[in-house]
Amino acid sequence: MENHDSFVLHGNIIYTPDKNKFISLKDGWMVVEKGKIISVSAEKPASAAGLPIKDCKGKLIMPGFADLHLHAPQFIQIGMGMDYKLLDWLDGYTFKEEPKFADPDYARQIYPIFVDEMTACGTTSSAIFATIHKESTDILCDILAQKGVRAYVGKVNMDTNSAPALTEETAKSLQDTEAFIEKWQNHPLVRPIITPRFVPSVTADMMTGLGKLAEKYQVPVQSHLSENPGEIQLVKELFPQDKYYMSVYDRFGLFGQTPTLMAHCIHLSAEEIAIMAGKNVYAVHCPASNLNLTSGLMPLRKLLDAGVKVVMGSDIGGGHTLYMPHEIVRAIEISKIRSIEHPEEKALRLSEAFYLATKAGGEFFGQTGSLETGYSADFLITDVPDFQQGRTVEEQLQYFIYHGTAQDIREVYVNGLSVKN
Amino acid sequence: MENHDSFVLHGNIIYTPDKNKFISLKDGWMVVEKGKIISVSAEKPASAAGLPIKDCKGKLIMPGFADLHLHAPQFIQIGMGMDYKLLDWLDGYTFKEEPKFADPDYARQIYPIFVDEMTACGTTSSAIFATIHKESTDILCDILAQKGVRAYVGKVNMDTNSAPALTEETAKSLQDTEAFIEKWQNHPLVRPIITPRFVPSVTADMMTGLGKLAEKYQVPVQSHLSENPGEIQLVKELFPQDKYYMSVYDRFGLFGQTPTLMAHCIHLSAEEIAIMAGKNVYAVHCPASNLNLTSGLMPLRKLLDAGVKVVMGSDIGGGHTLYMPHEIVRAIEISKIRSIEHPEEKALRLSEAFYLATKAGGEFFGQTGSLETGYSADFLITDVPDFQQGRTVEEQLQYFIYHGTAQDIREVYVNGLSVKN
Numbered sequence: 078m079e080n081h082d083s084f085v086l087h088g089n090i091i092y093t094p095d096k097n098k099f100i101s102l103k104d105g106w107m108v109v110e111k112g113k114i115i116s117v118s119a120e121k122p123a124s125a126a127g128l129p130i131k132d133c134k135g136k137l138i139m140p141g142f143a144d145l146h147l148h149a150p151q152f153i154q155i156g157m158g159m160d161y162k163l164l165d166w167l168d169g170y171t172f173k174e175e176p177k178f179a180d181p182d183y184a185r186q187i188y189p190i191f192v193d194e195m196t197a198c199g200t201t202s203s204a205i206f207a208t209i210h211k212e213s214t215d216i217l218c219d220i221l222a223q224k225g226v227r228a229y230v231g232k233v234n235m236d237t238n239s240a241p242a243l244t245e246e247t248a249k250s251l252q253d254t255e256a257f258i259e260k261w262q263n264h265p266l267v268r269p270i271i272t273p274r275f276v277p278s279v280t281a282d283m284m285t286g287l288g289k290l291a292e293k294y295q296v297p298v299q300s301h302l303s304e305n306p307g308e309i310q311l312v313k314e315l316f317p318q319d320k321y322y323m324s325v326y327d328r329f330g331l332f333g334q335t336p337t338l339m340a341h342c343i344h345l346s347a348e349e350i351a352i353m354a355g356k357n358v359y360a361v362h363c364p365a366s367n368l369n370l371t372s373g374l375m376p377l378r379k380l381l382d383a384g385v386k387v388v389m390g391s392d393i394g395g396g397h398t399l400y401m402p403h404e405i406v407r408a409i410e411i412s413k414i415r416s417i418e419h420p421e422e423k424a425l426r427l428s429e430a431f432y433l434a435t436k437a438g439g440e441f442f443g444q445t446g447s448l449e450t451g452y453s454a455d456f457l458i459t460d461v462p463d464f465q466q467g468r469t470v471e472e473q474l475q476y477f478i479y480h481g482t483a484q485d486i487r488e489v490y491v492n493g494l495s496v497k498n
Numbered sequence: 499m500e501n502h503d504s505f506v507l508h509g510n511i512i513y514t515p516d517k518n519k520f521i522s523l524k525d526g527w528m529v530v531e532k533g534k535i536i537s538v539s540a541e542k543p544a545s546a547a548g549l550p551i552k553d554c555k556g557k558l559i560m561p562g563f564a565d566l567h568l569h570a571p572q573f574i575q576i577g578m579g580m581d582y583k584l585l586d587w588l589d590g591y592t593f594k595e596e597p598k599f600a601d602p603d604y605a606r607q608i609y610p611i612f613v614d615e616m617t618a619c620g621t622t623s624s625a626i627f628a629t630i631h632k633e634s635t636d637i638l639c640d641i642l643a644q645k646g647v648r649a650y651v652g653k654v655n656m657d658t659n660s661a662p663a664l665t666e667e668t669a670k671s672l673q674d675t676e677a678f679i680e681k682w683q684n685h686p687l688v689r690p691i692i693t694p695r696f697v698p699s700v701t702a703d704m705m706t707g708l709g710k711l712a713e714k715y716q717v718p719v720q721s722h723l724s725e726n727p728g729e730i731q732l733v734k735e736l737f738p739q740d741k742y743y744m745s746v747y748d749r750f751g752l753f754g755q756t757p758t759l760m761a762h763c764i765h766l767s768a769e770e771i772a773i774m775a776g777k778n779v780y781a782v783h784c785p786a787s788n789l790n791l792t793s794g795l796m797p798l799r800k801l802l803d804a805g806v807k808v809v810m811g812s813d814i815g816g817g818h819t820l821y822m823p824h825e826i827v828r829a830i831e832i833s834k835i836r837s838i839e840h841p842e843e844k845a846l847r848l849s850e851a852f853y854l855a856t857k858a859g860g861e862f863f864g865q866t867g868s869l870e871t872g873y874s875a876d877f878l879i880t881d882v883p884d885f886q887q888g889r890t891v892e893e894q895l896q897y898f899i900y901h902g903t904a905q906d907i908r909e910v911y912v913n914g915l916s917v918k919n
Binding site: 373464 | 574576577578579580581607608611786789790792794795818819827830831834835837838845847848883885886889893896897898899900901903904905
């Protein structure tokens with residue numbers, strides 16, 4: 078990683094150092110050296126002397142987005158079968174799509190389209206479920222690495238209660254997972270993450286093995302938690318000795334023993350929320366998916382107030398968009414709906430939702446997701462239409478988040494390098 | 499209107515003759531003559547002989563969208579101030595933007611951008627609130643007429659409880675409205691609609707005058723109804739003698755005496771819903787706006803079951819998107835949320851939501867919004883990516899509605915004429 082450009086950006090800079098406020102600089106300056114942000118300032122700093130200037134006047138410069146939950150193989154089934162409930166949808170689409178990735182050529186055909194689109198949408202960091210297939214998962218990692226974006230990728234584990242074509246032999250699954258970890262654990266951008274699909278589709282033996290791998294290699298974990306009432310009931314029946322759904326993961330070393338992402342976290346008691354807050358577990362809020370699959374309205378404010386780390390995910394194909402501003406808007410909308418019946422749960426402000434989708438999520442990858450000194454230079458440059466040039470930078474961002482599309486994103490940088498086609 | 503092309507389209511045709519089903523034809527044929535659809539068929543019909551063939555193989559052909567509630571002057575404030583509640587948002591943005599249209603040059607600058615974007619989004623029929631300013635409203639109509647899209651446009655009436663710069667003198671407002679009606683009433687595409695902003699911003703005198711104009715010229719009416727509890731309370735205080743909010747409009751001849759569009763209709767009793775069902779009044783569902791402004795979850799299924807005519811609206815700038823598929827998806831999402839707490843309110847299926855945004859809304863303009871014999875040739879041609887070519891036409895539509903953007907819309911036709919830039 079020696080070839081990072083050093084340069085200075087000059088444009089409208091905006092980011093959220095904490096969730097309660099935007100910092101914005103009209104015609105500000107950002108110095109990037111060897112992939113890191115050196116300074117952000119209103120006036121041109123001395124350190125900019127001699128560096129090439131990238132003129133972004135009239136454009137917005139903001140952190141790249143972090144998408145902490147998504148299923149790459151479901152990219153091509155986006156929006157399909159949304160009239161069905163979860164189980165029929167899984168049977169009708171997901172469990173027909175995912176087996177296709179047994180064929181590496183299929184992965185070579187589909188995954189590049191997915192990675193191109195995710196990057197064009199401004200996502201610079203992601204945590205991805207692939208499929209159970211090791212070879213296709215390696216291919217996905219290769220494509221991400223070549224693109225130069227930041228990602229945690231999981232070879233999915235499933236050895237029970239699953240469609241036959243997606244049911245693994247436990248020992249082989251663990252063996253493949255270990256080989257996958259060893260192959261990718263030292264890559265600078267694309268790293269392995271342990272990925273039991275969710276409690277109902279893994280045996281106790283599988284979870285025991287995965288917990289050991291997490292500990293041995295100190296790799297993070299991702300899975301699903303409390304997405305819908307039927308799923309929660311099923312977990313209760315499968316593991317009656319565990320007090321809560323999360324207790325199952327916890328007992329096997331898959332709940333914060335290493336950094337852990339738990340998608341959805343909708344139906345949680347106050348006690349469960351308190352347990353989560355005390356652990357290194359991130360709740361991944363997936364607004365579009367929660368609506369599309371009638372999963373429910375996540376009590377985001379409650380989790381934040383309790384001190385749970387909350388981040389955002391697109392959850393394609395339960396969600397239908399890789400463009401994180403759509404998820405930012407929906408997170409706000411869902412919180413507004415909740416605030417009607419639960420006035421104590423104050424609606425999310427834009428700065429908060431933006432923070433969740435940038436700095437909060439970026440934290441999972443180290444110092445990324447903000448435009449502060451020492452952070453990785455992972456950022457976007459977006460167009461601002463002529464008729465919005467008179468607005469404040471914060472208003473320009475509001476317009477971009479609510480009205481923008483991937484086509485408004487001109488450039489995407491990771492570690493100071495351009496990654497958009 | 500003598501120069502309409504006659505031609506044959508060959509591609510994947512899809513539409514909703516009723517709300518319960520899609521009709522789709524893979525590699526089907528649609529014959530257009532003089533702006534009308536003559537036939538839609540699986541095999542090439544005899545009537546196609548000698549007509550030029552427009553090859554849309556591998557593309558989708560669907561009806562154009564109908565957006566039955568939107569505020570054109572609010573186009574440039576999309577997404578701004580969404581952290582605020584309704585009144586602060588109106589004061590901070592809307593009531594600062596709308597006075598600018600007192601200047602016709604400002605209208606000439608902004609309205610073309612709005613019309614281009616609405617058309618690029620595939621909206622072929624719309625019902626638009628302009629501002630109180632007659633000259634700017636004429637300019638908007640000129641632009642729409644030149645573009646060749648179908649629209650009802652309202653010069654807004656406001657003579658009380660409004661920002662000073664937006665408060666009219668009653669007699670002058672009525673005079674301007676009548677002149678506006680006379681100017682546009684016979685245009686083939688762009689027509690006048692009587693537009694009291696909503697009950698709180700018009701006096702009884704204004705409503706009396708507007709009701710008379712509606713009757714004299716037999717023009718339709720549009721306004722707002724039961725958007726939020728504070729507004730409903732205000733109406734009750736202003737017109738204590740009227741039983742319901744809708745009774746005020748009704749008493750002045752503005753509630754179905756001519757075809758009437760009422761935006762929102764969220765907080766309605768069973769009795770009010772029954773009253774609406776018996777009148778020529780369309781409820782305009784504006785999903786994004788209702789979420790953004792924390793207005794509430796419209797009981798769409800209840801209205802449909804009661805026989806109320808329901809159509810869709812983007813309601814920019816309360817809503818944030820002119821791209822009606824976004825509203826289709828949100829209407830489904832809102833109905834799914836409602837179905838959790840109200841299991842008797844079955845969630846909307848895609849065919850239903852698509853129908854509301856095409857044929858149901860199109861009906862307000864005559865025979866438009868479907869691809870049936872005798873209907874106006876108002877349709878879109880959209881791209882289908884290579885990796886979705888193996889899907890059914892209905893799945894391709896699902897993918898487009900959930901995943902598509904305006905960039906996927908290649909061509910837009912109204913009356914058989916291309917209208918997209």
